[in-house]
Amino acid sequence: MKPIERIMPSISYIVARSNPGGVIGCENQLPWRLKTDMKFFRSVTENHVVIMGRKTLESLGRPLPKRVNIVLSSKKGVDTENLLWADSKEMALYLADFISILKESSQIIVIGGAQIYGLFRDLFTKIYLTEVFHNFEKGDAYFAEQFDMREWNSIENRDYKKSEFDEFDFSISILERKIKYTRHRKLEDFFVAESMDQTRERIEEFREKFRRTKQLDERQILLPLLVA
Numbered sequence: 001m002k003p004i005e006r007i008m009p010s011i012s013y014i015v016a017r018s019n020p021g022g023v024i025g026c027e028n029q030l031p032w033r034l035k036t037d038m039k040f041f042r043s044v045t046e047n048h049v050v051i052m053g054r055k056t057l058e059s060l061g062r063p064l065p066k067r068v069n070i071v072l073s074s075k076k077g078v079d080t081e082n083l084l085w086a087d088s089k090e091m092a093l094y095l096a097d098f099i100s101i102l103k104e105s106s107q108i109i110v111i112g113g114a115q116i117y118g119l120f121r122d123l124f125t126k127i128y129l130t131e132v133f134h135n136f137e138k139g140d141a142y143f144a145e146q147f148d149m150r151e152w153n154s155i156e157n158r159d160y161k162k163s164e165f166d167e168f169d170f171s172i173s174i175l176e177r178k179i180k181y182t183r184h185r186k187l188e189d190f191f192v193a194e195s196m197d198q199t200r201e202r203i204e205e206f207r208e209k210f211r212r213t214k215q216l217d218e219r220q221i222l223l224p225l226l227v228a
């Protein structure tokens, strides 16, 4: 029998960096106060699964509410309802796929820091990019990715002026890869014994969602063919 397979959620980045310099952090903190950008960050990430590094979790001080937080670390922390620990990139993706399918969310968002942006750089297909127009002399974490506009579409770009809420001028752009590759997994991939420790309790609910959303995917793929 043909295995049941479906498209996995896409991976997006959300990053705020200085321009010039590409600084994203200093002494495990953000080097700026931008209230408007924080609001934007919340609106993009809420209700999605977010992936971050252990140091970023420490800089936030707590898992982000209204989001499932997957944290990468070589050490195993204690899982809670909205915080799951992963000790490898593969485990983080496995958990992010599993939870996103349960939540019927089609986008996983990588929120940093520098090490974690490096880890998923071949996989992200969209970026919410804030550029803070200030030259910071001090910085110890960077996001230096350059975007070749032959490969990326700019789908939004807005400028913001320094104000009582925002310490510096900044812009927010949204870029999408022109060629969107997709990741696929088979239902059986989620039943591998060593991966199931953190998912066992919800596996039946998951199985149901996986089957249902697979049918939705097929309809989405068929639609343009019917129109043509």
Ligand SMILES: NC(=O)c1ccc[n+]([C@@H]2O[C@H](COP(=O)([O-])OP(=O)(O)OC[C@H]3O[C@@H](n4cnc5c(N)ncnc54)[C@H](OP(=O)(O)O)[C@@H]3O)[C@@H](O)[C@H]2O)c1
Pocket: 014, 015, 016, 017, 023, 024, 025, 026, 027, 028, 029, 030, 052, 053, 054, 055, 056, 057, 059, 072, 073, 074, 075, 086, 087, 088, 089, 111, 112, 113, 114, 115, 116, 117, 119, 141
């Ligand atoms: N401006 C922005 O948009 C933004 C966003 C996020 C963060 N930041 C800033 O970025 C800085 C933090 O970035 P960072 O690069 O130092 O740290 P990070 O990426 O947040 O976390 C690094 C940690 O992640 C874990 N890790 C990394 N690769 C792993 C792998 N393959 N498998 C398992 N665990 C792995 C390790 O944890 P263990 O050491 O526990 O093993 C490592 O020490 C802070 O200054 C923060 O404020 C800025």
